[in-house]
Amino acid sequence: MKFSALCCVLVFVVGVAMATDSMQWGFVTTNNNGNRARVVIGLNRRNMVLIPDEVKDHKRCSTRTINQHDFDWGYVAMKDPAKRSCWLKPLGERETYEETKRIMDSGSEMSQVNENWIIPKRSLDKDQVEREVGSMLADFCSDSDVFMLRRDTRTLSQQKEDGSCTHNCGVCAVEGTPEYAMNGMQ
Template identity: 30%
Template sequence: MNCLLIGLVCVSLGMLVSSEKNTYRLVHVSNEGIEIAQDIVHDTLENTVTVVIGDVSMYKGHEATVNFHDFNTGYVAFKDIRRQLCLLSKAPVPYATPDIYAQGRTNMTLDFDSKIDPVLMSHDDVIKIAGEKLAKFCQHYRTYFRTLIAKGRYRREISLRLRRCRFVCGVCYVQGNYMEMETL
């Protein structure tokens, strides 16, 4: 009986640890010295990461977003609350990088341009492409697919960085045409 009780306690503790959500505060410092604070929640059991970008209104060309990465499906959604937009993309980083999050500060950047498909996606479209979790995340927002394109000469470098991402990658910086977003 004692062995059974000890076994149940061990299994319960194991489940608690494996379902733990780890939270981090990460500050990304760009080459220009811009500091962007982020709150990160890494759910190891669900294999997801939620990133809340802090106030960036003082930086031209930056938008505050809430990002949800589902590493099971390989997709990420960038939610622009002010515009009520959800931009769905293939995740440029294939897995969570808790080693980077735990550092608290990084200057590592993966640089991307983007192209938004102007066709509004339905909730069912999002489920088919990226799964239930991302569909629920984008549910009350106008959702569009956004293709992320590695910037020019960095394309090969980014590909190499992604292969050893656990050690070197940090923040993905996506740049797009803001007029394109205004027309959505």
């Protein structure tokens, strides 16, 4: 009798744990200074998958990425499957489960904030990726060269427009400038 009661409790606990880990899928629109893009979002308490539509404005250098947010480790991976590159950065203070859930439930636009980052010349070693950002993002980026972005601390007048591309990561739009284009500027 005690064994069957224990099994029932165990089944209940496993069921609740699995139910809280299920993905909620939805569509939202992102807005970055008037540039709008539709985005598919898969969200649960631990992570979020974000897949934006392709940006058709050929005047802008915008890379279509598939993004994985790890709320436990506090990082986002932006992966370009065509170029087999994956860029990592810490989550911003608004990049939370609660904020994304609020946006999905309300149907409001996800306003993006531009962030300036530097893409290093060298990719990380595969074992270093897992140490830095955990196994979920390491697995997500395992078929790509992985780059840990560094915050660009230069003033706006020092930043070059050429060579930078935009990667949408949810509530942020990352402007990444290749490190090789900025020799001697830091």
